[in-house]
Amino acid sequence: MLASTLAGFAAALVLIVAIGAQNAFVLRQGLRREHVLPVVAICALSDLLLIMAGIAGLGALVAAHPVTVTVIRWAGAVFLISYAVLAAKRALTSSSLVVTGRAPATLRTTVLTCLALTYLNPHVYLDTVLLLGSVAQQHPHRWLFGAGASTASLLWFGTLGIGARRLAPVLEKPSAWRILDGVIAVVMAALGIGLVL
Template sequence: MLTSALAGFAASVVLIVAIGAQNAFVLRQGVRREHVIPVVVICAVSDLMLILAGIAGLGAVVTAQPTAVTIIRWVGAAFLLTYAALAAKRAWRPGALKPADHTPATLRATLLTCLALTWLNPHVYLDTVLLLGSVAQQHPHRWLFGAGAAVASGAWFSALGLGAHRLAPVLSRPAAWRVLDGLIAIVMVAVAVGLLT
């Protein structure tokens, strides 16, 4: 039983540690110290829901509907490219978005962005629902596998969001924010292109 939970933990860590759209957003919120706890909770709870859906067999249903996967892919890529354009604009011309950079984002706007980056990202479905779900089916205790995966997700988002403030001294200079926003833009574009190709 413990083996299944540890396997789920390890599989989840491998999938979520790579910097993607959701992780970049959590990192940015953590560094800015804006609505970090709600963002971490949304990411962890969303992952839990997706892990449970994958283990329950939603992956097989989604795979059987290629049109739905295609629509999710295009909508997700469009959203990621829009987010990348905003990050690139902040990196290229920091003064262009000055009011947004100096005024903290509202909780509502932050949560909506977090939800969109989570639920409109097709990689979430491919990695969490399809891949983790199918790997879980190979374990005799698939729900313990899912519990391990959920613990890994919660631990990762907590560490990323709550630990990011340690980067604040490094990112106190505007040039550092420009580099971070530039990297975020590149990651978003790479993920979007990967989805479309």
């Protein structure tokens, strides 16, 4: 039983640690110290929901209907490229990057952006629902595999969002935020273009 839990933990951690749209957003919110706990909770609970759905068989259902994957892929590509454009604009505008003297994003805007980055991202379905769901089926205790995977998600997003505060002193200069937003823009654009291709 412990082996299944640890396997789920390791498999999820490998998949979610890669820099992607969701991780970049959580990092940015953590650095800005804006609505970090709701963002971490949305990401972790969404992963829990998607992991459990994959283990329950949603992955097989989605795989049986490729049109669903295509629609998700194109919607995700449009969203990611749009987010890349916004990040690129922030990277070119120093005044919006400074932590002090900037109007914070509303909780509603932050939550909607987080939900969009989570549920419009086809990689979430491919990795979390299809891949983790399939791997869990190979374990005798698949729900413990899911518990391990969900624990990894909570640990990762909590560490990324809350731990980002330690980087804040390094990122007090507008030039550092420009670099961060530039990297986010490139990652988002690459993911969006990759989905189209």
